[in-house]
Amino acid sequence: MNKPLDYIFPNPPEGLDPRQLDPARVPQHVAVIMDGNGRWAKKRALNRLRGHKAGIEAVRETIRCASDVGVRYLTIYSFSTENWKRPEDEVVGLMDLFAKTMLAEVDGLHEEHVRVRTIGDVSALPEATRAAFDEAWEKTRGNTGMTLAVAVNYGSRQEILHAVEGCVRRALLEEAEGRDPLAAVSEEAFARGLYTTGMPDPDLVIRTSGEMRISNFLLWQIAYSEFYCTDVLWPDFDRYEFLRALLDYQGRDRRFGAVK
Numbered sequence: 001m002n003k004p005l006d007y008i009f010p011n012p013p014e015g016l017d018p019r020q021l022d023p024a025r026v027p028q029h030v031a032v033i034m035d036g037n038g039r040w041a042k043k044r045a046l047n048r049l050r051g052h053k054a055g056i057e058a059v060r061e062t063i064r065c066a067s068d069v070g071v072r073y074l075t076i077y078s079f080s081t082e083n084w085k086r087p088e089d090e091v092v093g094l095m096d097l098f099a100k101t102m103l104a105e106v107d108g109l110h111e112e113h114v115r116v117r118t119i120g121d122v123s124a125l126p127e128a129t130r131a132a133f134d135e136a137w138e139k140t141r142g143n144t145g146m147t148l149a150v151a152v153n154y155g156s157r158q159e160i161l162h163a164v165e166g167c168v169r170r171a172l173l174e175e176a177e178g179r180d181p182l183a184a185v186s187e188e189a190f191a192r193g194l195y196t197t198g199m200p201d202p203d204l205v206i207r208t209s210g211e212m213r214i215s216n217f218l219l220w221q222i223a224y225s226e227f228y229c230t231d232v233l234w235p236d237f238d239r240y241e242f243l244r245a246l247l248d249y250q251g252r253d254r255r256f257g258a259v260k
Contacts, residue, residue, distance in 0.1 A: 003068050005018040005019060005021060005023075006018065008065060008068045008069060008239070009239060009240065009243055012240060012243070013240060016240060016243065016244065018243060020247055021069070021243065021246055021247060021250070022250055023069070023070060025250050026069050026070045026071060026246065027071060027202075027203035027204040027226075027246070027249055028071070028072045028073060028200055028203055029071070029072065029073035029074075029075070029199065029200050029201065029202045029203050029204075030066060030071050030073070030074050030075070030202065030203065030204045030205075030206065030245075031074075031075040031076075031077070031202040031204070031205045031206070031217070031218060031221075031222070031225070032062065032074070032075065032076050032077065032205075032206045032207075032208075033077045033205065033206070033207040033208070033211075033214075033215060033217055034055060034058070034059070034076060034077060034078070034208060034234045034237075035207060035208050035209040035211050035233075035234055036051075036208050036209030036210075036232075036233030036234040036235070036236075037051035037052045037054065037055045037233070037234050037235060038051050039051075039209060039233055040054060040055075040233040040234065040235045040236065041054070048090050049089075049090060049093040049094070049097070051235060052090075052093070052094060052097055053097060054235035055234045055235045056097070056101055057235070058234050058235055058236070058237045058238065059076060059101075060105070061237075061238050061239050061242075062074070062076070062237065062239075062242055063109070063114065063146075063148060064112075064239075065239040065242050065243075066146060066242065067112055067114060067145060067146040069246065071146055072146055072147065072200075073146065073147045073149065073199050073200065073202075074146060074147070074148050074149070075119070075148075075149040075150075075151060075196075075199075075202065075218070076148070076149070076150055076151065077151045077154065077215070077217050078098065078150050078151055078152045078154075079094060079098070079120075079151075079152045079153055079154070080151075080153075080154060080155055080215065080216060080217075081120075081121075081153060081154065081155030081158055081216070082155065082215075082216065084153075095125065095126050095128075095129045096128075096129075098129050098132065098133075098152065099126075099128045099129045099131075099132040100132075102116075102132040102133060102135075102136050103132050103135070103136075106135065106136045106139055106140065107139075109136070109140060109148065110139055110140050110143065112145060112146075113143045113144060113145030113146075114140060114143060114145050114146050114147070114148050115140045115141060115142075115143040115144075115145065115146070115147045115148065116133075116136040116137060116139075116140045116147075116148050116150065117137055117141075117147060117148070117149050117150070118133050118137070118149070118150050118151075118152055119149050119150070119151050119152075119154055119159075119195035119196055120151055120152045120153040120154030120155070120159075120195060121153045121154075121158065122152060122153060124153050125152065125153060129152075133150065133152070147199065149196070149199065151217070154195070154217075155216050156216045156217055156218055156219040156220065157216060157219070159194055159195050159220075160194075160219065160220060162193060162194075162195075163190050163191070163192075163193030163194050163220075164190070164193075165193070166189075166190075166192070166193035167184060167185050167189055167190055167193065170184035170189065171184040171185060190220075191220075194220060194221070196218070196221055201221045201222065201223070201224070201225065202218060202221060202222055202225045203225060203226065203249070203254075204225060204226050204227075204228060204245065204246075204249045205217075205218075205222055205225045205226070205227050205228070206228050206229075206230070206242075206245050207227070207228070207229045207230075208229075208230055208232055208233060208234045208237050209230075209231065209232070209233050209234060210229065210230070210231040211229070212229055224254070224256050224257075226249050226252050226254065228245040228248050228249060230244070230245070
């Protein structure tokens with residue numbers, strides 16, 4: 001972090017002190033399950049797509065704040081493999097929103113040295129949406145700041161099956177060449193087949209809107225992640241809500257199964 005806390009959090013609400021944040025203990029990887037766009041819109045008698053559009057500002061704010069405080073990896077759960085079951089007009093609108101938002105934001109992300117990548121099966125996305133994410137990756141792939149991983153058409157069960165398939169293929173190759181096929185099976189080899197290869201496991205998972213579900217998100221990777229759930233609906237999630245999550249995380253005693 002190279003920006004002072006009072007610059008990142010200039011107008012904290014009463015009772016929230018940014019100076020309590022220890023820059024040396026900021027989580028390396030934060031993953032966010034963004035939930036509540038539809039309920040936010042319903043409370044205002046708007047259609048669900050208006051809620052998704054309102055959530056873009058929360059995404060923008062979270063990216064900026066995470067980068068400023070020193071988070072190295074931020075993963076946002078944008079569209080799951082199950083979300084295809086939603087009404088067609090909502091899905092079409094979301095895909096268009098993803099493409100337009102990515103193209104509108106990529107230059108600013110590049111200026112902030114953020115690297116943008118996707119996790120999930122992007123081959124199933126509409127061409128314009130896929131092209132926007134590809135363009136963002138090509139433009140920012142050499143950046144050395146925070147990595148933003150957009151989980152789109154992502155499902156952890158699907159991802160696990162993909163990784164298992166990779167292990168099986170390697171095991172068959174080992175066997176065909178006269179070596180022990182089990183040598184191809186290990187946690188490290190399995191992890192290399194995940195969409196998140198090259199990224200550390202999340203330290204902190206944030207879920208908004210009061211829900212208490214994992215929703216098929218990073219099942220392998222969050223084995224020892226800390227969870228922070230808030231009743232705040234995603235469009236209302238701002239840098240101060242992010243600060244609350246970070247402070248809560250820094251109050252945890254992470255033992256990873258050991259006794260201290």
